[in-house]
Amino acid sequence: GGWASLLSVLLAVAPVCAQMNTTSSLAALNVTESMASFSTSMPMMMTTSAPMVGTTSSGGGGDNELPPKIVDPVLGEVQPLTVVKTFAVPPSDAETTLSLDGDYADIKLVFPSGAWPAGETRQPTMQVLEAPAALENSAGVGRQLGGPVLSLGPEGIMFSTNVTVTCPVTASKFVSGREYSVFKVVSSGGTSVFQRRMSGSGISGDTTPKPTTVDGSTNSFSLYVVMGETPPIAAVVTTTPKKGRACGDGCIAGAVIGSVFGAALIAAGGYWIYMNKLGGSEDDRYAPEPIGRQQARDDGGDDP
Numbered sequence: 001g002g003w004a005s006l007l008s009v010l011l012a013v014a015p016v017c018a019q020m021n022t023t024s025s026l027a028a029l030n031v032t033e034s035m036a037s038f039s040t041s042m043p044m045m046m047t048t049s050a051p052m053v054g055t056t057s058s059g060g061g062g063d064n065e066l067p068p069k070i071v072d073p074v075l076g077e078v079q080p081l082t083v084v085k086t087f088a089v090p091p092s093d094a095e096t097t098l099s100l101d102g103d104y105a106d107i108k109l110v111f112p113s114g115a116w117p118a119g120e121t122r123q124p125t126m127q128v129l130e131a132p133a134a135l136e137n138s139a140g141v142g143r144q145l146g147g148p149v150l151s152l153g154p155e156g157i158m159f160s161t162n163v164t165v166t167c168p169v170t171a172s173k174f175v176s177g178r179e180y181s182v183f184k185v186v187s188s189g190g191t192s193v194f195q196r197r198m199s200g201s202g203i204s205g206d207t208t209p210k211p212t213t214v215d216g217s218t219n220s221f222s223l224y225v226v227m228g229e230t231p232p233i234a235a236v237v238t239t240t241p242k243k244g245r246a247c248g249d250g251c252i253a254g255a256v257i258g259s260v261f262g263a264a265l266i267a268a269g270g271y272w273i274y275m276n277k278l279g280g281s282e283d284d285r286y287a288p289e290p291i292g293r294q295q296a297r298d299d300g301g302d303d304p
Contacts, residue, residue: 072129072151074187074223079130081148087124090116104128106213107150110164117160124221125153128168131225135185138192139227146173146180146214146226155221162217165197167226171210178205178228182216185223194227202229 067080082104090096090111099108109126129149136145147170167182174180181202183194197216205228214226 081128084127108166115159115161122154127151142230144228146228150224152221157221159219162219166213174210176205180228183227
């Protein structure tokens, strides 16, 4: 009887255990599939990243990327530091200021009213270029570039009146003992030629704090750069006043002796002339003049 009761209990419990086992297997299977899905997606998440800012790519699309190199007619191959910025034609009835953006926001061009030539429809452009080594080498003795090159275009436009151009300065190149001014860069026979374009005086390299720009004045568009020059050393002429010599008893004695000696020479000379030219004799020195003697008359008359 006992075995029969136990068997009936097992038969009753078996379906329930089978159902529980099936449910556990399905849950384990779901967990395994979830883990597999997670492990499959992890490599994709780890290997996918945003591009680094500031790198150069073939597309050239980063915010801090430098534009590709260009070939300038004067400078040759050069690296631009900014993109070309194009502006609207300045109005003729108002002063207009054009400026760059970002790190070069203080680089500007100021047009007085009426400076832009009438009828000129080409738009002004501005761009900052890295100064190539060839430009530095052609600066000349006593000169040194003070910063990058400012390119203004279109080249060849002549203004009705001078405009003010503000050029950039590199702090490390702004040194003591030099005068910094804006120079126009042109080409002559394949050689860069610098032509000063200043408004007022240059800025001394001893200026504190060191400036970031230098202003110049121009009447046309071209290439412009800040140049530092060693001022010429002015010749110093020193005049030493003549010192008066003290004249004591020696000078006085010398003057007296000289006077006596000179008088003696005059007397001796007169005596020599009298004796040799006027017919005098030695006795004439001692013969006294007769008292009361009548001198002979010139008319030949007898004496009384």
